[in-house]
């Protein structure tokens with residue numbers, strides 16, 4: 345959480361920092377700030393609570409001049425999200441400034457010691473100890489002072505530090521929080537994530553743990569914490585900057601929902617050639633997979649739901665036992681994994697703290713590890729033995745959508761790849777599965793086309809844009825959900841069975857995270873064991889009921905809900921007549937698709953329902969309250 349951005353070069357830094365922070369705003373948005381060197385004895389800074397637009401307003405009326413600067417957008421861990429606690433933090437002389445992403449675990453003892461030495465603290469943050477330590481050790485060389493300060497610190501950090509006495513220089517360091525250097529011509533950049541750098545350069549260097557960077561406009565020097573130089577070749581990022589922009593959509597979330605069929609197609613085209621599945625970057629030989637007896641998948645949030653779907657996919661296609669855990673539970677329960685286990689971490693960012701810790705735990709226990717992640721060069725991709733990239737492009741909306749369907753697509757291909765290695769399926773069946781899978785993006789597109797039917801101008805006329813879905817959702821969701829929101833009994837239930845059960849969890853997560861309406865997902869078969877007690881005229885029950893081997897069971901579950909006065913909103917295969925007998929409030933049709941691939945299609949209406957409801961309420965869809973895109977702290 346938190347985003348940091350740094351610039352040193354010939355240009356005025358203020359606007360570059362603001363632009364960089366806007367790209368990183370998804371990482372945290374409760375306060376922000378910028379510190380600039382301007383050739384005087386002091387660092388000049390502006391900071392404020394709230395979103396970056398607040399900082400932008402302040403900088404308009406009180407601009408900062410200077411060509412070397414650091415900036416920060418915060419997701420509060422220690423100290424309330426107010427202006428005082430916003431970064432940058434300065435030493436008592438106002439000559440050194442620090443921005444930080446991470447948590448300094450021993451900050452209270454350091455704070456007490458520093459206070460006894462006469463240091464005055466202004467904020468409640470853990471970060472402030474860093475700047476005072478650097479100031480304490482500063483003897484005319486910022487790099488040495490930062491190195492000495494870091495020796496006293498326990499915790500996680502990506503920090504950037506400037507001193508008014510060392511013009512044009514930024515010193516940075518990393519431990520367990522992401523940090524990337526962007527290489528320019530007579531200018532260099534620092535950021536928490538490559539998406540903030542794409543506007544300026546595609547040549548980047550990923551900073552590793554326990555490394556320090558000294559950045560000036562013409563040089564980037566990497567050392568370890570002892571000062572030993574490190575030689576690292578830059579890598580070139582193939583993401584296009586336009587993929588990190590809204591491209592005419594009112595929200596990143598909607599844009600990312602609409603990108604999904606294209607992304608799944610690109611994944612399939614990239615990985616499959618004449619029915620041969622290839623993962624060029626994987627770095628794990630088929631022989632190593634042959635030694636594996638079981639798979640454990642660990643992930644958080646939406647990626648966890650992808651992992652749960654992955655279990656159904658891997659067990660039915662590759663015939664291997666799969667266990668799925670939330671990373672935060674896995675890492676603290678002495679998990680039984682060993683050299684016969686493949687531990688797969690699933691993560692959009694590749695930086696989620698719990699998943700990364702779980703990966704390290706699995707490695708320490710001798711498991712074969714593999715990351716399915718989206719962000720190139722992320723910590724997980726570097727630390728796992730093998731990696732498969734989802735190549736979904738930058739996902740900016742905090743609510744994950746395209747990363748999910750990209751992760752599912754990789755699970756399908758990986759399961760078929762293992763089926764080839766284990767010979768659990770004959771080649772003809774693998775070819776048939778692939779043929780069907782290639783058809784799926786067009787079915788996903790059909791759901792989206794239905795949604796945008798009659799759309800004239802997406803950007804300026806949201807109502808036309810949503811004529812079919814939105815107008816009905818307005819009727820069925822928004823008007824009543826306005827009341828529902830006021831009503832303490834108002835909530836949504838999502839039910840699914842088999843391979844669509846994880847989508848029920850995902851649908852509920854999407855709705856609650858962007859609309860703040862209580863929503864829970866259940867396995868439909870579990871209803872009788874407790875949750876059915878909740879059924880009366882209050883909850884709206886969204887049921888995933890596409891044609892499948894367990895369709896009849898879903899119908900029975902829906903009948904049980906109807907019999908108790910429940911309000912049904914089923915998602916069904918187009919042409920389903922039987923559903924009308926249940927008199928649903930409204931049913932959403934999706935095209936017919938083979939059962940195993942149905943989650944890729946049925947999740948789209950769930951994403952759109954969450955989007956429409958949140959939009960109707962006027963919520964901040966891309967940056968929901970209290971959340972951040974990558975959870976890089978525990």
Ligand code: M6R
Pocket residue numbers: 644645646647648690691692693694695696699742743744745853854857971973974975
């Ligand atoms: O970057 P990751 O995929 O590891 O992130 C995991 C979760 O934090 C993430 O999926 C979160 O649940 C999203 N906000 C869900 O929309």
